[in-house]
Amino acid sequence: MHMIQSVGIIGCGALGRNLFHNLKPLEGLTVECFCRSIEKDDSLYQSSVRKIEELFHCDLILIAVSDQDIIEVGQILNAYSGIVAHCSGATPLHNFNGKGGVFYPLQSFSRSVIRSFKEIPLFIEGDNEETTIQLYSFAQRLSNQVEQLSSEKRQKLHLAAVVSQNFSNHLIALTQAYLEKEGISFQALIPLLEEGLGNALYQNAREIQSGPARRKDTKTLDAHLSLLKEEKRLLPLYEQLSESIKTYYEEDF
Amino acid sequence: MHMIQSVGIIGCGALGRNLFHNLKPLEGLTVECFCRSIEKDDSLYQSSVRKIEELFHCDLILIAVSDQDIIEVGQILNAYSGIVAHCSGATPLHNFNGKGGVFYPLQSFSRSVIRSFKEIPLFIEGDNEETTIQLYSFAQRLSNQVEQLSSEKRQKLHLAAVVSQNFSNHLIALTQAYLEKEGISFQALIPLLEEGLGNALYQNAREIQSGPARRKDTKTLDAHLSLLKEEKRLLPLYEQLSESIKTYYEEDF
Structure with missing residues (x-):
């Protein structure tokens, strides 16, 4: 050859x-x-x-x-x-x-x-x-x-890259814009995000999930939804992702 | 004192x-x-x-x-x-x-x-x-x-942490579960995610957004939605996040 x-x-x-x-x-x-x-x-x-x-x-x-x-x-x-x-x-x-x-x-x-x-x-x-x-x-x-x-598996891998990379980037972009509008520095979030996202890649992200939706902390979820009531872009994403997290942990594995 | x-x-x-x-x-x-x-x-x-x-x-x-x-x-x-x-x-x-x-x-x-x-x-x-x-x-x-x-700003900062950290972690968790089900190793995504998420934190995430929704690549979006038609959890998230990305870049800034 x-x-x-x-x-x-x-x-x-x-x-x-x-x-x-x-x-x-x-x-x-x-x-x-x-x-x-x-x-x-x-x-x-x-x-x-x-x-x-x-x-x-x-x-x-x-x-x-x-x-x-x-x-x-x-x-x-x-x-x-x-x-x-x-x-x-x-x-x-x-x-x-x-x-x-x-x-x-x-x-x-x-x-x-x-x-x-x-x-x-x-x-x-x-x-x-x-x-x-x-x-x-x-x-x-x-x-x-x-x-x-195979093409089939490559297409699924590409889909996985979109879900984990492109969508997370969008959430970070919306967070940066929200904090800028509210006059709060995004800088303070960097240590949390570096640590958290790094852990997600090397550990089982399902197991290390945290946050109010994971804890079913209704009080915090309601307070956040109320803060977001004028945020037409963040509000529906907050609702849907929180709902997805809540129900994900109700499923049997 | x-x-x-x-x-x-x-x-x-x-x-x-x-x-x-x-x-x-x-x-x-x-x-x-x-x-x-x-x-x-x-x-x-x-x-x-x-x-x-x-x-x-x-x-x-x-x-x-x-x-x-x-x-x-x-x-x-x-x-x-x-x-x-x-x-x-x-x-x-x-x-x-x-x-x-x-x-x-x-x-x-x-x-x-x-x-x-x-x-x-x-x-x-x-x-x-x-x-x-x-x-x-x-x-x-x-x-x-x-x-x-202030309490008001701290609450907004906490909300920002939930959106960027907890939600990204959930997307990574769903990606890991999807790839495992499809028999594809998540490992291969790590260099892309480390690089991409790291860049998002230190750059303007809005500007570095990539992916089919950002490019309005309808063919790839349709192919992904078709792949996800049995994925009751990933499908609605894929739809809503892709839609959010598409319309985000139509807005004037």
């Missing part, structure tokens, strides 16, 4: 850039990228090609574009015969002309910060065994945490 | 124990506690009294019992003439016979782990200026972060 020696990256957003800068130092690997538009002073400029077709000599093309553009980009690769892998958690495996795969790093990226992939979990899938093996061994050159995962 | 030289703690739960072990080493301070029941081999036994009345010689009594028992305990202190402070975030300041106060550490405690109060924010309130000053300077012996805060 031929080892992957050349990689093309389509997309120079946050993910594309992080991929590029992590792949570039790998020995025996050439890396090129295609961006819709790129400035001459961009650090990726020297390694960028003008047309996607110029990547067709590569052993692997990674599609690092937004989810809704993946299929469209894939169609441009009809004449390409190497492996094509997209990097999306929510998008199923696509055939992409016979050698399709998935190369999903479970992390948020930004354009300005280049992160090492070493500790980032990478989830791999291929539409045939050879592609899977190729992607798997290639991924191991980047990360210490590589796992093969 | 007389400096506080003796403290009595009522309650030997998680908070009472943490208070006791932080106060005990302070120079020039005697600390006693009252517990409803205490074993001879308990580390607090040597410093415990049999009746609450035996604490009446103290300059300060800290009530470290659960919120719903605070008033009842306070009534036993009718003949006591020192300062009485409760330690609850949700309970308003009470008069407690003339020298009432609040001594609220913003942190979760457990019986088994004794934490240093040095980095724990302590919020102080007194029903007269002298009591406030006494509590404030006493609190400064324990913590580097002491602040005077």
Whole structure:
């Protein structure tokens, strides 16, 4: 089996850039990228090609574009015969002309910060065994945490990330806005949140649940609901999440 | 003004124990506690009294019992003439016979782990200026972060803690349960959550919000709702939180 020696990256957003800068130092690997538009002073400029077709000599093309553009980009690769892998958690495996795969790093990226992939979990899938093996061994050159995962399970993992990360972030955003409006510093909450959220990740979050809903402390719940009566966004979330916590602990386990 | 030289703690739960072990080493301070029941081999036994009345010689009594028992305990202190402070975030300041106060550490405690109060924010309130000053300077012996805060603001701060900490913990608990049921390891999410939740605390969480609701990625949202159609607990939370995120970014700021 031929080892992957050349990689093309389509997309120079946050993910594309992080991929590029992590792949570039790998020995025996050439890396090129295609961006819709790129400035001459961009650090990726020297390694960028003008047309996607110029990547067709590569052993692997990674599609690092937004989810809704993946299929469209894939169609441009009809004449390409190497492996094509997209990097999306929510998008199923696509055939992409016979050698399709998935190369999903479970992390948020930004354009300005280049992160090492070493500790980032990478989830791999291929539409045939050879592609899977190729992607798997290639991924191991980047990360210490590589796992093969089906599209179905990857989609569930992505859903879990949304529930735990995106929704918690929203609750923190609403808390920051509420305290700012009330003239109270958010700063004082940081030690509690660092400790509490850190514990939740490494312990059983169900068991360490605290707060008035967990204790069924109706007096505090009522006082909070009364404080929130003008808060059209926080009020329904407070009601629903408190209700969910209360009933969760009534269930038999 | 007389400096506080003796403290009595009522309650030997998680908070009472943490208070006791932080106060005990302070120079020039005697600390006693009252517990409803205490074993001879308990580390607090040597410093415990049999009746609450035996604490009446103290300059300060800290009530470290659960919120719903605070008033009842306070009534036993009718003949006591020192300062009485409760330690609850949700309970308003009470008069407690003339020298009432609040001594609220913003942190979760457990019986088994004794934490240093040095980095724990302590919020102080007194029903007269002298009591406030006494509590404030006493609190400064324990913590580097002491602040005077009104009952009204303390209650809002406590509400903010519930929204950001208790609710996020619940979302993480539901995520852990969901992944376990689906046979997927929660472990892989830890780097994402550590990074994401850490950023939320030190940055503007509204600005760093990501995820399908933020992007109005209807395709992914629909796919997730379809995955959750049998999940009677996660489904309504997913719907409401996604809706809240979507509309939050439509508002003018």
